[in-house]
Amino acid sequence: MIDPRILREAPDRVRAAQTRRGLSADVVDAAVAADERRRATIAEFERLRAEQKSLGKQIPKAQGDEKQELLARTKTLSGEVKAAEAAQSEAEAAYRDLVMSIPNVASEDAPAGGEDDFVVLEHVGEPRQFDFEPRDHVELGRMLGAIDIDRGAKVSGARFYYLTGVGADLELALVNLAMEQARSAGFTPVIPPALVRPRAMDGTGFLGQAADDVYRIEGEELYLVGTSEVPLAAYHSDEILDGSSLPRRYAAFSPCYRKEAGSYGKDTTGIIRVHWFDKVEMFSYTTVEESYAEHQRLLAWEKEFLTKLGLAFRVIDVAAGDLGLSAERKFDCEAWIPTQGKYRELTSTSNCTDFQARRLDIRGRFPEGTRHLATLNGTLCAMTRTIVALLETHQQADGSVVVPEALRPHLQGREVLEPVAK
Incomplete structure (x- = not known):
């Protein structure tokens, strides 16, 4: 698979390589968008997991109503974490499928065109x-x-x-x-x-x-x-x-x-x-x-x-x-x-x-x-x-x-x- 950094930092280079191969550049746009979704789901999952860990430290010290509120939030948060993890896995799989379908970035020195353009x-x-x-x-x-x-x-x-x-x-x-x-x-x-x-x-x-x-x-x-x-x-x-x-x-x-x-x-x-x-x-x-x-x-x-x-x-x-x-x-x-x-x-x-x-x-x-x-x-x-x-x-x-x-x-x-x- 191509280096994800190239896709993220120089997508036009990948688009140009697709064009040189005679292939559509649409997959590059889709992969860039999928990478953004993937990173967003990772950030959301990590945010919720950080909150979950923070609550885990607060609950033993809390008492009364505060403790009940924290316990209630923990229960809700558990479901949110599972949903975020599933969303992250789905986004990761979609991104990987797209990236795996993109050919290696053809050298700029290779002639453009097809079989007869050597x-x-x-x-x-x-x-x-x-x-x-x-x-x-x-x-x-x-x-x-x-x-x-x-x-x-x-x-x-x-x-x-x-x-x-x-x-x-x-x-x-x-x-x-x-x-x-x-x-x-x-x-x-x-x-x-x-x-x-x-x-x-x-x-x-x-x-x-x-x-x-x-x-x-x-x-x-x-x-x-x-x-x-x-x-x-x-x-x-x-x-x-x-x-x-x-x-x-x-x-x-x-x-x-x-x-x-x-x-x-x-x-x-x-x-x-x-x-x-x-x-x-x-x-x-x-x-x-x-x-x-x-x-x-x-x-x-x-x-x-x-x-x-x-x-x-x-x-x-x-x-x-x-x-x-x-x-x-x-x-x-x-x-x-x-x-x-x-x-x-x-x-x-x-x-x-x-x-x-x-x-x-x-x-x-x-x-x-x-x-x-x-x-x-x-x-x-x-x-x-x-x-x-x-x-x-x-x-x-x-x-x-x-x-x-x-x-x-x-x-x-x-x-x-x-x-x-x-």
Whole structure:
């Protein structure tokens, strides 16, 4: 949730951020009014409780009519206190519901607008020019014996797949390369749970605007995560971390599950948009002040990884209207997909400032006291899309695929993946 002080002291800043996201600012006005009601009910409750305590001290000293009057007032006051307490609780709940529905205050540096209003920050590498007609990853996957979409659909339905043979080897190689890089950068490797309680999902903002994309286990208070950002953010929930231990960095390997709600008709073939995929995710805890520099570091590590794979990609500054509920700013790395003739998202990194930490009550202890921390996330490698980009970019005319040098030690030294079928 946003810092209540910003809402109280700079509501115009929050209104402007809502407008940049393409959202109504009415919720800000409602939250400001609810905050005023909440504070008024707190003041009234505290006034009545103070009077109640004062009477409690006066009654033992009073006698006769005065004592009877005080007793009568105490009886009346008891009901007033209960009513004031109920009013305070109701006002607090209404205020919290409104504040929880307000997204993080988008950075003024993030472009205004929606999905198509991003700004390209840089291009890295040049899209490959072919002297033959390139095959798409579906055909390459069939020829290499690497991807089996037909049996995935037979067993699990649309948007499922099997990785087989060199396909499975390729994913494991990518996992090892990604974890190797993260480990060398000071990240602690983690394999987190893929099922979490509602507090973790709501605390990270995934039961808000993204709720339709979340799988829930019916009959149990558990959700399948769409990213290991969720269990990593909740890892230190309700904890106070030593400020001298920051930044704390974790790199998690986990399966991810998404309904892909609203994607009807998009990427219906292949493994670009699927209901399940594996991912290596970076996650950082630091101070809000340091979070902006940490955000740039996460982006640099993503760029380093994609460069090792020999992919041409661009970096975009995501528009405010395309940010998730928790993100203050987000950068995407989009790789060139030859057969589609366009760039597609492979990785993203978001600065959530103290938004998630407030919802999950994650604080740091510093000489001047405790305060909420900042959380940041960054995809190092989303397996299926990375495999798509690798196969299509490094293919040869006969359907074989050249293995990037950085991956070879993790692929039994293989330099080329050879077709097993024509």
